[in-house]
Amino acid sequence: MKKIFSAFLSIMLMTSFAGVNHTHAEGDPDSSENVDNIIFLIPDGFSASHATNYRHYKGEYTIFDETLVGMMQTTSADNRVTDSAAAGTAMATGVKTNNEMLGVDPDGNELHSILKAATQHGKASGLVATSTITHATPAAFAANVLSRESEAEIAPQLIGEVDVLLGGGKDFFLPEKEGGHHEDVNLIAEAEELGYTFIENRDQLLGADSGKLLGLFAGEGMAPELDRDEAVEPSLAEMTEVAIESLRNNEDGFFLMVEGSQIDWASHAHDSPWILKDTEAFEAAVEAAVAFAEEDENTLVVIAGDHDTAGMSVGGYDEYESNVDILHGVTATGDYMAEQLDENRDNIADVLQTYANIEPTDEELSVIAEAEEPNIAINRVISERAFVGFTSDAHTGVDVPLYAFGKHSEKFHGFLDNTDLPFLMAEAMGIDFDPYDNVQEGGELPVTATNSPTFALFGLVLALMSAGGLVYFRFTRKVKEE
Secondary structure (H helix, E strand, O other), X not given: OHHHHHHHHHHHHHHHOOOXXXXXXXXXXXXXXXXXXXXXXXXXXXXXXXXXHXXXXXXOOOHHHHHEEEEEEOOOOOOOOOOXXXXXXXXXXXXXXXXXXXXXXXXXXXXXXXXXXXXXXXOEEEEEEEEEOOOHHHHHOOOOEOOOOOHHHHHHHHEOOEOEEEEEOHHHHOEHHHOOOEOOOOHHHHHHHOOOEEEOOHHHHHOOOOOOEEEEOOOOOOOOOOOOOOOOOOOHHHHHHHHHHHHOOOOOOEEEEEEEOHHHHHHHOOOHXXXXXXXXXXXXXXXXXXXXXXXXXXXXXXXXXXXXXXXXXXXXXXXXXXOHHHHHHOOOOHHHHHHOOOOOOOOHHHHHHHHOOOOOOHHHHHHHHHOOOHHHHHHHHHXXXXXXXXXXXXXXXOOEEEEEEEOOHHHHOEEEEOOXXXXXXXXXXXXXXXXXOOOOHHHOOOOOOOXXXXXXXXXXXXXXXXXHHHHHHHHHHXXXXX
């Protein structure tokens, strides 16, 4: 009988927690009004080890330390290790999909994003990235394709849907005769006819009037921060500031997504100086967003990586050591340094001394000279000097930090799934949002036991009835056995 009572009690405890919604924090009475604006910043490939190495590199606490509110899991529908397309889709639509798929569910059904929901409620919208603007993460907020590789198919879906588009990827908006990827369509010309101002360098961006903007600053991805020509390409922070200034004129508010795209690319390449320099550039963009939120007092800022890339470590190589300070002496990416090598690679030492401020050992010289990919070999030599390790060339499935600042930031506390974010953003804005475009009032989640007291109580009653039946069955069987 004692065992039966214990089982009954356990069932009661489990069912009593069925109505707890882990995606919602306790509301703050002072933050009861809806926010006008949301700025969602995504450092692609960024996890806790990136944040820690960057703190050591900077030598003081960072904006990430000041705004940390929780952790987030990143699994996709078909894999514990997501790619950026599935992760972007989850964060934009609240639905998990398969890796490589973008803006659609695993069955290929098109999904409605939080950006589109915001625009349907009168808000302006913007996408900013240092990759092509048609790349997986920005595209997840405004396009629907079966494969993330279909960037030429993504580009026309952005025009007219998003008010401010800033990043790389000019070739995906041009016809083939102008070096683009479209047979005979010039999307830049079409955008201008729709009222967009087209800009393609830093000076034009900084001098642009508010309104619809199409800024394409490179044919493909923009330059890494270490290699960026500041006279030609704007920084991520500058693009963020211009986007905010343009969008803030909409009286109904705005939704802006900003991606630090190349933290991921640098991590894939094991280029620790590039990782940390692009993280520095991303932090400047976050600071610009937070500064606006402090001034505006009606803006929510959310920051979350879409996944971890490369399994970077703080310390490594079987040593109790971290020496990221030496990375301040590196002034170029491994890709750029490899391009400076002569045909016979007999100038490796000069290149490393010039751009990395290190004198390579004979062993390091030999590794780079014999490497099939000298850029990767250079990166690994420098990263080992800094005791920054990597476990993979690909993504990993570890949870990533979640950050928030401003009005309704308390909603994002704790442990969340990446699919929770758009629903919480909709609640913060007080807008209708359903990924399958079935309108729900007040930006609420579809009715489930996790967010409806009535539904939860009904589920609890059913569970208790089932538990009672189980107790009766076990008791009567025990009596018969005795």
